[in-house]
Amino acid sequence: MDSTKDLIIVGGGPAGYSAALYAARASLDVLVVEHGMAGGQIATSDIIDNYPGLGSCSGAELGQKMQEHAEHAGAQSTYGSVSSIDRKDDMFIVNTDMEQLEAPALIVATGATPRLGGFVGEDEFRGRGVSYCATCDGMFYRGKHVFIIGGGNSAVEEAMYLSNIAEHVELVVRRDVFRAPRGMVERLLTRDNITIRYQTSIIEVSGSTFINRIVLRDNATGETHAEMFDEGSVGIFVAVGHDPATQIVAPYVDLGSDGGVVTDESMATKTPGLFCAGDMRSKSLRQVITAAADGAIAAMSAYAYLEESGRI
Ligand code: NAP
DSSP states (O other), X not given: OOSBOSEEEEOOSHHHHHHHHHHHHTTOOEEEEESSSTTGGGGGOSOBOOSTTTOSBOHHHHHHHHHHHHHHTTOEEEEOOEEEEEEETTEEEEEESSOEEEESEEEXXXXXXXXXXXXXXXXXXXXXXXXXXXXXXXXXXXXXXXXEEOOSHHHHHHHHHHHTTSSEEEEEXXXXXXXXXXXXXXXXXXXXXXXXXXXXXXXXXXXXXXEEEEEEEETTTOOEEEEEOOTTSEEEEEOOOEEEOOGGGGGGOOBOTTSOBOXXXXXXXXXXXXXXXXXXXXXXXXXXXXXXXXXXXHHHHHHHHHHHTTOO
């Protein structure tokens, strides 16, 4: 494969593959670099049911369809983890763990990464009772007791998913309100095996091979107490939000107060030829549909940039 392209897209989620589709349909020679499954974050979503016209579909399936659609239009994909981006003579040099690629225009759509819960023992028991993905690890908790930390969309979706697997699901919400919309919370309350602990935080976990002790704090009174479990019978799923993944573009962009990349409406950053799209941007609504829209706009802006600068 030629390592010089018209356009390189870093990230194969909804933003990246929507950009690839639009770029390929505009006859650009475009390559998507992705280090995991197509779909990015949605690949770990059990169900996507808010993408218009789609009905209900698994995130992994939607990610795969987006990739196939872009490739059918002429986009190429390559596996690689991008470590850095250099700028040389108006070209972007994209350094991956596999190869060096270059293009005069770049769209970065690296999404967002899960935040940590911040409790004692979290790192030590990661994969041994502490998880960040219900669709990935839920099966290990069939018939068991699980706690989910968080009160946003992700936490509610994880609770719904795990309620079909675990015997008992407890949602641990640090304030007295959810961040997730009311309709979603109401659906949650219809499940018999889900309970909610408001104004509560998990502050410590311990055990030997697996967790057997969880310390909880009542955030209204500050009181703490420990609960004991048989080892291996309990799990904690952390779903407390995501941080925009901006590391590789940091030298070339400005960041907003939410940690996302600041772009204008055309998805342009302060560096000519560099566009950002999807959840890594500073924005108010992070959804599949807004990521896909960002991707389409970024592709058309990259096309205009290449044309105006005489590169195509
Ligand atoms: P989020 O909306 O930012 O919610 C994070 C939740 O975790 C909040 O309830 C927050 O509490 C809580 N939290 C944060 N740090 C915590 C900590 N250290 N300990 C305990 N609780 C903590 O995050 P998200 O649910 O991952 O969603 C991220 C974005 O993706 C959002 O824009 C969301 O709308 C979108 N999303 C949408 C869907 C969908 O539409 N189906 C699905 C998933 C995600 P506070 O409220 O007190 O801050």
